[in-house]
Amino acid sequence: MTDAGTAFAVDISGARKRFGPIQALDGITLRVPRGQVYGLLGPNGSGKTTLIRAILGLVDGVEGEVTLLGTRMPDREVLARIGYMTQAAALYGDLTAEENVRFFARIHGGGDVEAALRFVELEDRRRAVVATLSGGMRTRLSLACALVHRPEVLLLDEPTVGVDPQLRVQLWNGFRAMAAGGTTIIVSSHVMDEAERCDRLGMIRAGRLLAEGSAADLLGLAGVDRLEDAFLTLAEGLL
Amino acid sequence: MSWRRTMAITARLLSQFRHDHRTLGILFAAPVVILGIFALLLGGGGDLPAMGVVNADAGPLGSAIVRQLEASELVDARIVDAAEAEERLTSGELAAYVALPEDLTASVMQGGALDPAIHLRGTEPSESAATLRAVQAAMVAAAGELAALGGLTVPELAPVVSYRYGGASLDSLDLLGGPFVGLLVFFIVYLVTSVSFLRERSLGTLERLMASPLRRTEIVVGYSLGFSVVALLQAAEILLFSLWILDLYNAGSVLLIFVVEALLVLGAVNLGIFLSTFARSEFQAVQFIPVVISPQILLSGVIVPVSAEPGWLQVVSNVLPLTYAVEALRAIMLEGADLASEVILRDVAVLAGFTVLMIVAAAATLRRRVA
Numbered sequence: 001m002t003d004a005g006t007a008f009a010v011d012i013s014g015a016r017k018r019f020g021p022i023q024a025l026d027g028i029t030l031r032v033p034r035g036q037v038y039g040l041l042g043p044n045g046s047g048k049t050t051l052i053r054a055i056l057g058l059v060d061g062v063e064g065e066v067t068l069l070g071t072r073m074p075d076r077e078v079l080a081r082i083g084y085m086t087q088a089a090a091l092y093g094d095l096t097a098e099e100n101v102r103f104f105a106r107i108h109g110g111g112d113v114e115a116a117l118r119f120v121e122l123e124d125r126r127r128a129v130v131a132t133l134s135g136g137m138r139t140r141l142s143l144a145c146a147l148v149h150r151p152e153v154l155l156l157d158e159p160t161v162g163v164d165p166q167l168r169v170q171l172w173n174g175f176r177a178m179a180a181g182g183t184t185i186i187v188s189s190h191v192m193d194e195a196e197r198c199d200r201l202g203m204i205r206a207g208r209l210l211a212e213g214s215a216a217d218l219l220g221l222a223g224v225d226r227l228e229d230a231f232l233t234l235a236e237g238l239l
Numbered sequence: 240m241s242w243r244r245t246m247a248i249t250a251r252l253l254s255q256f257r258h259d260h261r262t263l264g265i266l267f268a269a270p271v272v273i274l275g276i277f278a279l280l281l282g283g284g285g286d287l288p289a290m291g292v293v294n295a296d297a298g299p300l301g302s303a304i305v306r307q308l309e310a311s312e313l314v315d316a317r318i319v320d321a322a323e324a325e326e327r328l329t330s331g332e333l334a335a336y337v338a339l340p341e342d343l344t345a346s347v348m349q350g351g352a353l354d355p356a357i358h359l360r361g362t363e364p365s366e367s368a369a370t371l372r373a374v375q376a377a378m379v380a381a382a383g384e385l386a387a388l389g390g391l392t393v394p395e396l397a398p399v400v401s402y403r404y405g406g407a408s409l410d411s412l413d414l415l416g417g418p419f420v421g422l423l424v425f426f427i428v429y430l431v432t433s434v435s436f437l438r439e440r441s442l443g444t445l446e447r448l449m450a451s452p453l454r455r456t457e458i459v460v461g462y463s464l465g466f467s468v469v470a471l472l473q474a475a476e477i478l479l480f481s482l483w484i485l486d487l488y489n490a491g492s493v494l495l496i497f498v499v500e501a502l503l504v505l506g507a508v509n510l511g512i513f514l515s516t517f518a519r520s521e522f523q524a525v526q527f528i529p530v531v532i533s534p535q536i537l538l539s540g541v542i543v544p545v546s547a548e549p550g551w552l553q554v555v556s557n558v559l560p561l562t563y564a565v566e567a568l569r570a571i572m573l574e575g576a577d578l579a580s581e582v583i584l585r586d587v588a589v590l591a592g593f594t595v596l597m598i599v600a601a602a603a604t605l606r607r608r609v610a
Contacts, residue, residue, distance in 0.1 A: 056450045060606070076452050084450040090443030107451045145447070 006070040009034045009153045009184035010055055014064035017050060017207075024050040025062065026207035032186060032200070034152075037179045039198030040188040041231065047207040048188040049087060052155050055186070056084060069152060080109050083151035087158050089142035091130045097141050098126040104145040111149035119174055120144045121167075135162045143171070147178070154178065156187040160194065172197050192227040203231055210234045261523060269529035276537045276552075285547040287312075288366035290373070291319035291327060291336035298344020300353075303384050307377035308337075314373040328360055328403055335359045335370035337398075352397040353378055361402035362573045363544050364414050374398060404574045405488055413488035417496070417572035418541040418565040420481050424500055425507045425561060426532055428470045432511030433524040436462065440515060445605075455602040463508045463598065470504040490575035495583070499567045502590035506560055509597030516604040539565045560593040 010032040017025040024047045032038045040048045053059045054066055057074025071078040091100050098113060105111035117123045120140035130138060139162050147154055154175075160168045175185050176197070187198065195201050196215045203210040203218065211218055211234045215227060222230035256263055292308055294301045308316035314334075319327065324336040338356045347353055357374055359367045378396050386393045405413065439445045448458055478497060481487045489496070514531065518524040538545075538552065539561040545553055556562045567586035570576035576583050 058446070058449055058606075076454060079450060080452040082450070084447060086443045086446055088443050090447050092444060093442070104447070104451075107448065107453050109452065 006067075007033055008067075009036075009069060010038075010186065011067040012051075012055070012064070015051070015054055015066060016063040017054065017059055017061065019050075023207050025054060027064070028204075028207070028209050029064075030202055030209055030212060032184060034184050035179055035182050036199040037175060037185045037187065037197065039195050039201045040186065040204055041190065041192070041195050041201055041227075042188075042204035043190055046204045048204055049157055050207075051204065052084075052157050052186065052188060055155060056082065080149070081152045083146040083149065083154040085142050085146035085154075085156045085159055087161075089135075089138040091138060091142055091145065093131040094129060096127050096129055097122050097133065097137075097144075100130060100141060101144050101148050105148045108149035108151075113148060116144040116148035119147065121170070136164060136167065139163055140167070140171075151183065153184045153186070156185065158188055158190070160189070160191065168194075192231070195227050201227075203234055205235050261526065265526050265529060269533075273529060273533055273537070276534055279549055279552055280537060280543040280547075285549050285553070287315040288334040288363070288369050288547075289332060290314045290316050290370045291324040291333045292316055293319060293321050293324050293336060293338045295321075295341045296339045296343040297341055298348070300344040300347055300381060300385060301339040303381035304337075304339060304355075304374075304377050307380045308373060311373045311377060313369045313376070316373070324358070328358055331360065331362075333360070334363060334366035335374075337374050347382070347394045350392070350394075352395040353382060354397040354399055356399045356401065359400060359402050361404045361406065361409065362414070362569055364411060365547070366544065371400070404490065409488055409573075412485065414573070415541060416481055416485065416487040417489070417568040418539070420477055420487075420496075421500060421503055421564045421568050422536050422539065422541060422561065424470070424474045424477060425503050425564070426528075426536070427473070428466070428504050428507040429511045429532060430525070430528070431470075432462075432466050432508045433515045433518070433527065434511075434521050435466075436512045436515040437518055437521055437524045441520065449606060455605045456598075458605060459509065459512060459598055459602045462512060463505060466508045467501075467504055470508060471501055474500040474504055487572070489572045491571035492577060495571050495577060496568060499564055499571070499587065499590065502587065502594060503560075503564050505594040506590060506597055509594060509601050512601040513597055513604060516601075535559050535561045538562065541565050560590060563589040 008031045010030075012031070013029045015025045015028045016023075026047075028047075028051060040051065042048050050059060054062045055068055055073070056079065057066070057068070066073040068075075069078050069081060092103070095103070098117065101113045101116050105113055114123070117126055120143050122137060122140055122144065125133065125137065130141065133141065139159065143156070143159055146156070160171060163171065172194070175187070179185055179199075187194075189195065198215070200212070200214055201218060202212045211221060213221065218227065218230045218234070219225065222233040224230050224233055290308070292305050294305050296302070305316075305318065308314065319336065321338065324333065324338070327333040328336055336358050338358070340355070343353070343355065355374075355378075357371065359370065361367055375396065375398070378398070382393050382396075400407070475497065478493070478500065482489055482493065514527050515524055518527070538548070538556040538559055540556065545556045545562060548556060563586040567583055567590075570580065570582050578584065
């Protein structure tokens with residue numbers, strides 16, 4: 001099966017993974033259509049990061065099936081078309097901003113370093129060594145490294161932690177623009193106001209998908225006005 | 240000063256130790272292991288230096304010296320013929336041999352000096368010293384024995400000492416310097432690589448590399464090459480400093496020394512990457528030094544020859560890569576050994592094999608998440 005025929009960027013069915021006593025993934029099934037912004041919502045430790053890592057094929061021994069761009073994971077080649085921003089800004093502290101972005105472009109087979117730096121508004125800090133950048137700048141740079149090769153799927157693990165509200169709005173506008181251009185974005189967050197910017201949401205708790213749908217769907221399902229309340233209601237209903 | 244606040248620090252520290260079993264283990268086990276190895280190395284118990292005696296003396300003095308040497312607790316002496324002695328000295332089976340000429344007794348009887356020729360291999364200072372002392376003691380005892388019987392007056396002792404390799408002018412630096420260059424390179428390269436690769440793990444950049452099309456072997460080999468460029472420059476610098484500034488004795492090819500060093504560097508780089516898998520912090524990576532590096536240095540033969548270790552410890556020495564590097568560097572620099580030598584070929588093969596093994600091990604364990 002070629003991925004050209006697949007409408008889903010990500011297709012997970014029955015994913016399970018246990019780390020010692022912790023059931024990090026407890027039978028998650030979800031599909032993300034291409035070009036969507038999909039939000040993974042859940043408290044800390046709910047399994048969001050494990051799910052993202054499982055999508056990338058980085059978790060050993062996952063039961064069930066994970067397909068990324070039509071390719072059964074784990075698979076190294078498909079990763080050239082994927083961007084991944086880890087939770088902590090994982091960068092080389094003694095390289096400059098530009099050198100970091102260029103490195104990640106090269107290991108993915110090329111990319112537009114200029115455009116990536118412009119996207120995160122760091123073009124005037126390109127020669128700054130990462131160790132001298134502020135926390136928010138590092139987060140932005142980390143994002144630039146994740147999207148420099150123009151990936152078809154972008155996985156963002158809590159990308160806006162430590163980013164000020166103004167830049168957060170800009171980044172989300174950027175994400176929306178990328179999605180409009182066909183990029184699939186999967187973004188994890190525990191900030192509920194970000195959730196409303198996603199096309200579709202998955203609420204995760206204790207490794208299980210509690211509910212899935214648009215923000216309006218979830219509010220309707222729970223019969224409440226705020227996503228925060230919806231999360232609490234849905235979580236209780238399942239426990 | 241508040242006693243309560245002070246005790247809070249102390250209690251916290253002790254709690255941290257309780258949770259860090261590895262540090263505790265190293266704190267209490269490493270000194271015992273290292274001192275134990277030291278005791279085994281310096282306490283003897285291994286083979287005595289082998290020396291040959293070529294006895295052509297027609298009189299009783301020669302056989303008296305042979306008797307004394309055979310009873311010596313400093314050397315393991317045996318009778319050999321002249322051709323055999325030469326051959327075994329070159330191959331390293333003998334650390335020395337003493338030639339007692341036909342007219343030894345006769346010339347001493349006529350008031351001449353007791354002047355046998357002592358041929359030393361000259362590559363192991365401790366063995367040279369032991370054989371010289373043994374021969375000296377044997378001559379004194381043998382001459383005294385005959386004098387007591389009234390056969391002769393005690394002669395002047397004037398052995399003629401010659402060295403197969405190097406010479407009397409070699410000092411400890413010449414003998415230890417070459418292998419030490421290798422140990423130094425290995426140690427520093429290991430330290431820098433393991434700490435630096437651990438940062439790649441702990442900062443999360445390795446996770447990003449794993450989420451890219453990079454293959455594990457590409458990461459490990461790319462890393463090795465990068466570090467090796469710097470490490471080889473360092474090795475070259477140390478080598479040139481040793482040879483030109485410290486004026487270390489070298490009878491062999493500088494290029495061949497560099498090849499051995501280069502293999503050591505590649506091995507150390509990949510050992511560093513491999514061991515970084517088992518550490519959670521830079522601190523823990525440094526803790527591998529007393530466990531992994533120090534025993535290797537002690538057992539490599541640089542301080543005490545491997546043959547002088549107790550038998551089971553020789554087995555340990557013989558599986559450690561540094562032992563082969565030390566052997567090769569000694570053979571090249573002191574004996575002028577080249578690629579025609581079987582010892583060098585074997586050592587180079589072992590070091591190359593170790594490097595390949597470490598690359599495979601490093602690539603295989605790369606994905607392990609410690610954090």
